[in-house]
Amino acid sequence: MPTVILVRHGRSTANASGVLAGRLPGVHLDDTGVEQAVAVGDRLAGVRLAAAVTSPLERCRETCREITRLQVGTVRATTDKQLSECDYGEWQGRPLKDLAKEKLWRTVQAQPSAATFPGGESMRAMQDRGVAAIRRHDARVAAEHGDDAVWLAVSHGDVIKSILADALGTHLDLFQRIHVDPASVSIVRYSESRPFVLGTNTHAGDLSWLTPPKKSRRRRSADAEVGGGAGPQPQTGTS
Template sequence: MATVILVRHGRSSANTAGVLAGRTPGVHLDETGVTQAIAVGDRLAGVRLSAAVTSPLERCKETAKEITSRQAQSLRAGTDKQLSECDYGEWQGRTIKELAKEKLWKTVQAQPSAVTFPGGESMRAMQDRAVAAIRRHDARVTAEHGDGAVWLAVSHGDLIKSILADALGTHLDLFQRIHVDPASVSIIRYGESRPFVLGTNTHAGDLSWLTPPAKTRRRRSGDAEVGGGAGPGAQTGPQTGRS
């Protein structure tokens, strides 16, 4: 099983303006967002990424480019529209301050599984397509690069929250309890029996431990270690030997 690093795009001009950008074209990273994306790229420079995929929206592609350009090996991110922002329909382009006065806003906060944005997508459909896309790419990366592979997915806040909720076994109605900041890093490893959430909404810290030394790379069985295990880099844990 491979490991996916989920990165939300850096801060955009719409974030700064307090506007729900949705799928509006031409929304780019602002100056702070570029700085954030560069910082994520530096943080992931020590991680050997086997593949990268991004939402087709500009702010995500710009973030992905800053990350992949700092890899030791040549790596170019592919795009997948299934990782694109939620289709907010008639909410798109409106200010968050204005939307917070809408009756639907309370349902978005308390029962997102019941929400379909007017003229747009349901939050359930958003989660279904996002999780399906991540699992599909993860299976491909594992098949092509092996169980120790690490790959990158750059997407949007609500999508990443919904993916994390699924991995945690949390109902979509509770996903608003998960926070995903611009340019934050979250990490999931999909096992044979369950996903393992290795990190959520992180902004700093060494991640080089995600890439195991080639000569010690082993197939993970997908079992959780009783007691919690010895941590990254240890040779004990939920693994099975493979020559």
């Protein structure tokens, strides 16, 4: 049962200008986005990351680089196109204020499972590939590093929202109720019985508790704690 830290890329130049970037090349983090990514790296400095996987788009690779810079050991990030942004087709590159006038916009808001972007992909296909990629990498990390491993996945807002919806057992048509800000951290742990959602859209706080002390490591139960449990063991020093 590894733990995956889902991070949306920091604010991009397209985010700041109100444009739907999609998969357009050359969309980078702006200055605020770089600062946000550095802050996530600070939050994760005490977490031993077993692996890092990122969308191939520049803004995600830049975010991943800033996050892993403070890791004690070398974390070599790999890219996976299955974690790339939704293919918005003819919508990409257009101002959001103009897209909001399109008839399809209402479908995206109210029934995203029925939305297919002109010249692009459906939101259902986006969710299917995103969830499949996360589960595939999670199984690989478990096989290579054990059930206590923690790994990083850097992706995009709608992709992460769809992954969280699946983990929560929520229909895609309700995924717009989930909010995922730039450089926010969400946390999921998968098990044989169910996923456990440990956090969504967080912006602050040390996350070293995600890496259990070596001396107390034991196989995590796949059962939910009745009553809520005692929570993670406090960190009393380096391990």
